[in-house]
Amino acid sequence: MLIECKRVHSEAQIEKRVKEATAQIKKRDMAENSPLKGVVYVDITDIFDQSHSIYVVNETGFPLNKMPPSTDQDVIRRMCHDIGETLQGFIKAQEAKFIEFTNENMVCIVFNYNYVGFHVSILNERAVVGSYRSMVTADQNDDLPEIAAVKLTLDKTQYQRGIDS
Numbered sequence: 001m002l003i004e005c006k007r008v009h010s011e012a013q014i015e016k017r018v019k020e021a022t023a024q025i026k027k028r029d030m031a032e033n034s035p036l037k038g039v040v041y042v043d044i045t046d047i048f049d050q051s052h053s054i055y056v057v058n059e060t061g062f063p064l065n066k067m068p069p070s071t072d073q074d075v076i077r078r079m080c081h082d083i084g085e086t087l088q089g090f091i092k093a094q095e096a097k098f099i100e101f102t103n104e105n106m107v108c109i110v111f112n113y114n115y116v117g118f119h120v121s122i123l124n125e126r127a128v129v130g131s132y133r134s135m136v137t138a139d140q141n142d143d144l145p146e147i148a149a150v151k152l153t154l155d156k157t158q159y160q161r162g163i164d165s
């Protein structure tokens with residue numbers, strides 16, 4: 001699998017950087033004369049104000065303080081849900097714009113968003129450093145092994161960084 005990674009600092013840069021990554025994958029594919037598929041990762045964290053990068057799960061108020069604290073995975077799942085709500089409109093707009101870039105050679109584009117989170121309960125305070133990722137791909141690519149491999153990394157990334165007590 002051929003992978004290109006791009007970091008963007010404004011929404012206006014995204015299309016230019018995806019085109020650049022696509023050209024780099026095509027150039028590498030031709031140079032190596034291989035049937036490898038391409039994936040582009042685009043880090044969109046810097047597009048958003050820092051206040052959108054910090055998430056808090058507060059379990060100190062009633063009735064939450066009467067329940068046992070959430071597990072690490074529950075906290076991360078809640079944060080990813082909140083981030084998804086925040087980014088949903090932006091991601092949908094990008095999907096509509098970039099679905100045409102995906103084909104049999106360039107199988108998907110993954111948008112990466114890094115975040116920091118805090119979990120506060122009556123028992124402890126914990127910090128989370130994680131990534132939220134969303135994949136754009138054409139329907140005809142869904143059965144490709146490369147898509148399955150990317151999906152595995154998406155699932156693992158949300159939990160892999162974990163929570164430190």
